Amino acid sequence: QKEVEQNSGPLSVPEGAIASLNCTYSDRGSQSFFWYRQYSGKSPELIMFIYSNGDKEDGRFTAQLNKASQYVSLLIRDSQPSDSATYLCAVLSGSARQLTFGSGTQLTVLP
Amino acid sequence: DTEVTQTPKHLVMGMTNKKSLKCEQHMGHRAMYWYKQKAKKPPELMFVYSYEKLSINESVPSRFSPECPNSSLLNLHLHALQPEDSALYLCASSQVTGRSYNSPLHFGNGTRLTVT
Numbered sequence: 001q002k003e004v005e006q007n008s009g010p011l012s013v014p015e016g017a018i019a020s021l022n023c024t025y026s027d028r029g030s031q032s033f034f035w036y037r038q039y040s041g042k043s044p045e046l047i048m049f050i051y052s053n054g055d056k057e058d059g060r061f062t063a064q065l066n067k068a069s070q071y072v073s074l075l076i077r078d079s080q081p082s083d084s085a086t087y088l089c090a091v092l093s094g095s096a097r098q099l100t101f102g103s104g105t106q107l108t109v110l111p
Numbered sequence: 112d113t114e115v116t117q118t119p120k121h122l123v124m125g126m127t128n129k130k131s132l133k134c135e136q137h138m139g140h141r142a143m144y145w146y147k148q149k150a151k152k153p154p155e156l157m158f159v160y161s162y163e164k165l166s167i168n169e170s171v172p173s174r175f176s177p178e179c180p181n182s183s184l185l186n187l188h189l190h191a192l193q194p195e196d197s198a199l200y201l202c203a204s205s206q207v208t209g210r211s212y213n214s215p216l217h218f219g220n221g222t223r224l225t226v227t
Contacts, residue, residue: 034216043199044154046216090216098167099216101153104153
């Protein structure tokens with residue numbers, strides 16, 4: 001079982017819709033959770049981080065964490081074509097002292 | 112613009128060459144990282160420095176040699192690389208809090224390396 005799993009996609013949504021990206025993790029001791037956006041040929045860019053159960057909102061982005069179910073999600077409201085990118089979920093496990101990345105979900109927002 | 116600066120942006124080298132990748136950050140972060148990323152794959156951790164000391168080496172071949180001259184600089188020395196080492200090399204930095212590296216990583220723009 002992979003430590004951090006994401007649907008690879010591609011996920012396509014129409015402009016203005018809500019994009020929902022999901023991530024599950026295997027280590028119950030995981031402490032910190034991050035979402036990065038990566039455009040093709042570019043480096044990952046931090047979008048959100050969340051440490052506590054519940055929702056965390058920042059503009060059009062909402063991160064949701066459910067430690068009991070071991071999943072973290074990212075919602076993008078009012079999706080724009082500029083949101084088209086690969087979204088990487090990263091988890092800091094309880095035992096390891098470094099991030100484990102999921103394989104990424106490719107999102108395409110259609111005009 | 113990223114606050115972690117990497118040079119060069121692109122590098123083409125032969126298998127017998129020696130080259131170095133450089134990374135600089137001025138955010139006061141005391142943890143610095145090297146990652147390798149192949150196309151359509153997530154970043155893979157190579158090395159972690161904490162307070163200028165190597166704390167994690169993910170079994171990286173010795174043809175990659177990291178160096179942390181001071182708290183702001185991180186180098187990756189390359190020697191006798193193979194074509195399969197061609198990838199995007201990413202530097203990152205973060206704060207160090209307690210025993211966990213739970214602050215976000217901030218990535219540089221990367222160096223696109225091609226080994227011929």
